[in-house]
Amino acid sequence: MFNATLKRIRVQRFRNLRDVDVDFRSGATWIVGANAAGKTALLESIYCLSRGRSFRGRRFGSLIERGETSARIEGWLEASLGDARISWASARGEVTRDPAQGAETKLPVRLICEWTHALVEGEPSLRRRFIDWNLMLWDRSAGGLFSRFRRVASQRNAWLRAGARGQAVWDEPYAVALSEISRLRARFFEAFAEGFRALNAEEDWFREIEACWDGVIAGQDELVSRLAEMRPADQERGFTYLGISRDDFSLRLDGNKWVGSRGQSKVLGCVLQLAAEQLVSGENGVGALWLVDDLDAELSPEWSQRVVGLLRRNGSQVFYTALPGKELLASCRTADDAVFHVEHGDLLRATG
Ligand SMILES: Nc1ncnc2c1ncn2[C@@H]1O[C@H](COP(=O)(O)OP(=O)(O)OP(=O)(O)O)[C@@H](O)[C@H]1O
Numbered sequence: 001m002f003n004a005t006l007k008r009i010r011v012q013r014f015r016n017l018r019d020v021d022v023d024f025r026s027g028a029t030w031i032v033g034a035n036a037a038g039k040t041a042l043l044e045s046i047y048c049l050s051r052g053r054s055f056r057g058r059r060f061g062s063l064i065e066r067g068e069t070s071a072r073i074e075g076w077l078e079a080s081l082g083d084a085r086i087s088w089a090s091a092r093g094e095v096t097r098d099p100a101q102g103a104e105t106k107l108p109v110r111l112i113c114e115w116t117h118a119l120v121e122g123e124p125s126l127r128r129r130f131i132d133w134n135l136m137l138w139d140r141s142a143g144g145l146f147s148r149f150r151r152v153a154s155q156r157n158a159w160l161r162a163g164a165r166g167q168a169v170w171d172e173p174y175a176v177a178l179s180e181i182s183r184l185r186a187r188f189f190e191a192f193a194e195g196f197r198a199l200n201a202e203e204d205w206f207r208e209i210e211a212c213w214d215g216v217i218a219g220q221d222e223l224v225s226r227l228a229e230m231r232p233a234d235q236e237r238g239f240t241y242l243g244i245s246r247d248d249f250s251l252r253l254d255g256n257k258w259v260g261s262r263g264q265s266k267v268l269g270c271v272l273q274l275a276a277e278q279l280v281s282g283e284n285g286v287g288a289l290w291l292v293d294d295l296d297a298e299l300s301p302e303w304s305q306r307v308v309g310l311l312r313r314n315g316s317q318v319f320y321t322a323l324p325g326k327e328l329l330a331s332c333r334t335a336d337d338a339v340f341h342v343e344h345g346d347l348l349r350a351t352g
Contacts, residue, residue, distance in 0.1 A: 024338065039293075046289070063090060188279075215248065
């Protein structure tokens with residue numbers, strides 16, 4: 001398996017990072033700085049480079065440095081098919097990426113942050129997004145299937161809004177795509193849950209907790225007749241109610257939904273990410289780069305150490321943020337790790 005590596009990044013006019021140009025190496029890198037120094041902004045820039053968008057919502061304001069009109073990020077990678085350069089730029093509300101597609105597969109990134117616990121205790125839509133994102137890396141045909149579903153859905157919805165006259169020609173392709181997506185998700189989840197079980201058993205943290213699929217798999221014929229039944233109501237609302245947003249999964253203990261503390265949910269969220277990574281990278285041969293923001297925010301030093309230990313075992317490139325003088329750095333950093341200090345948006349490699 002090949003671990004994607006970001007060898008160099010140049011970040012310009014992105015949040016408080018005016019002009020950062022640094023070389024990185026594989027393994028662990030610690031980004032250390034006081035509050036508001038720009039640690040998360042650096043992680044965010046790496047995430048943008050891969051995914052094209054930030055992991056922080058709109059309430060965090062513009063990614064472009066205040067007073068400026070454009071931002072740019074360039075990354076030089078060691079990718080599975082050789083060295084590559086990818087870039088992201090934002091100007092006048094437009095985002096451009098080079099290559100236009102494929103950055104996410106050249107440099108897949110995984111994030112552990114203050115919202116990781118929400119993967120366990122948050123809305124179903126978060127878990128669906130997690131499953132679908134991993135599914136698309138696991139099975140390259142999945143992207144095409146989702147596009148086909150969206151195309152057919154918009155055609156069926158347009159037909160509903162136009163009065164649903166004539167033959168219901170979209171019902172069958174809609175049912176076929178919907179059923180294929182549910183099946184593919186369930187198939188992915190089966191392999192994923194197996195990996196999750198193995199990881200939990202090995203670590204002995206939450207040995208008894210199981211990941212269970214709460215999705216609905218309906219056959220095409222059944223879906224076609226349900227679409228016909230629901231057609232008058234669909235016509236009234238102007239869209240098809242039966243969609244791909246019904247699937248979910250839950251963590252169960254002795255058959256009941258597991259409810260834990262915020263810290264336990266965060267650790268389990270990390271284990272879910274690790275299980276997905278093992279499955280996906282085992283299939284496509286590319287290991288992700290990890291961004292770990294503020295790991296110890298809800299975790300005791302022991303639990304932080306265990307998460308860091310699991311990430312080290314993967315051999316991936318990992319960027320951790322840490323406040324100076326906190327236990328996380330003292331207890332988890334090793335002599336081989338690289339350390340950068342961030343101050344007012346400037347990055348400096350620590351010596352020694
Ligand atoms: N568009 C922007 N232009 C300029 N500065 C910005 C912009 N957006 C955010 N900032 C500022 O960038 C600074 C760095 O924020 P960041 O979240 O990266 O800090 P941090 O080092 O992760 O801090 P903490 O340890 O408190 O989480 C903050 O002062 C923030 O107000």
